[in-house]
Amino acid sequence: MTVQPVAPAVVPHAGGAPTTRKRERAAWGFVAPALLAIGVFFAIPVFxxxxxxxxxxxxxxxxxxxxVRFVGLQNYxxxxxxxxxWGAMRNTGLFAVLGVPLSIAASLGAAVILNARVIKWRPIWRVMFFAPYVTTLVATAVLWNYLLHTxxxxxxxxxxxxGLQPVDxxxxxxxxxxxxxxFVVWKIFGYNMLIFLAVLQTVPDELYEAARIDGAGAWKRFVHVTLPAIAPTLLLVSIISVAGFFQLFAEPYVMTQGGPAQSTVTVLYFMYEEGFKWWNLGSASAVAFVLFVCILAVTLVQLAVAKRVGAYE
Incomplete structure (x- = not known):
């Protein structure tokens, strides 16, 4: 006669439901200060x-x-x-289209170089590349004005x-x-470089070794090993960079005051003039929401493209 093993009876914890509720209340207690701060300093001002x-x-x-009068959509x-x-929109789009690839390329290139084991004094190089990002923007902009002086x-x-002619x-x-x-690429690329450097150090060396054994050169290892491994981080940096370039203000304000011939007026600079030069605060708020919609739309497009190519699930 074969004796079948009997599974032990599972006795439900008498205090299971109350314990779960206590944990939920504790969790809400921890996040409540942050939610309150977001509501007071973000949600209410936005509304x-x-x-x-x-x-x-x-x-x-x-x-x-x-x-004050209610004018509906007249500001828009x-x-x-x-x-x-529309000129400010064109300038802002030009800054984003040119600046985002340049800044990402500079950041990723510096990170790949610093991640190589043959590079000496890597901590010193990291500090040197990151230093512009933590330097006061106005001070560095004034310095670049002198560097670019005709x-x-x-x-x-x-x-x-x-033997070339000076450029104005x-x-x-x-x-x-x-x-x-x-100036902008030089100022911000160190921040993105540290992000890329951190994720590059998490890529397993076995992947590079396997690619090397299969005969892949340095460029193929970068394309087929490095880029797929850092794709989610690349998406994050691109979203942050797009939002940053869409919000350029201090750089043209200090360096050119929107000139010459309004060629460097950005949307945020235009909003500043509407709100604090002409005191059309209703119109300036409309500019802010149009800018928000533009950034949101571009971000959604980036996410859709990244999902299509498999950069994230």
Whole structure:
């Protein structure tokens, strides 16, 4: 006679449900301060700004709130009919289209080089590359103004030393955007470099060794091993970079004041002038929400493309 083993009876924990509720309450207790801060300092101001964009709030309303009138979508209609706004949109799009690939390429290239074992004094190089990011933006922008100066700048001195004519980097509409892009890429690439460097150090060496045994060269190992391994991080950095370039303000404000001929006026710079130069705060709020929609749309497109190519699930 075969004796079948009997599974032990599972006795439900008498305090299971209360314990689960206690854990849920504890979890909500931990996240409540953060949710409160988000609600007070983000959600409420955003909702207030949305309401503000539907009014004609201006300097007269600052003196007496009774001067505020509800105008509906008139701010948006005037905005879309303003050629200066579309010029700012074009400039912002140009900054993003040119700047995002340049900054990612510089960051990833520096990270790959620093990740190589043959590089000496890697901590020193990391500090040197990251230093511009933590340096005061206004101070570095003023310094670059001197570097790009037509007569006294070091860059034009180097150009003149090889027999070329000096370039009016910040005074010519054709070169003003490239000049600011050089500064922005130099300023921010160290931050993205550290992100890439951290994820590169998590890629198993066995993958590179297997590719090397199969005869893959350095470029093929980078394309078929490195890029697939860091694809989610690459997506994250690209989203952050797009949002950053869409919100450029301080760089053109300090270096060119939107000139020459408004060639470096960005959407955020346009919003600043609407709100704090002309005191059209309702119109400025409308610009802010249009910018938000643009960033959201581009981010959704990036996520859709990344999902199609398998960068993330």
């Amino acid at each position: 207030a700004a949305l309401l503000l964009s539907l009014t004609d709030f201006d300097i007269y309303a600052l003196a007496d709130i009774r001067n 209609e005037r905005l879309f009919a303003n050629p200066l706004f 007569r006294y700048g070091v860059i034009n001195w180097a150009i003149s030393s090889i 980097w910040l005074g010519d509409p054709k070169t003003s955007i490239p000049a600011i892009l050089m």
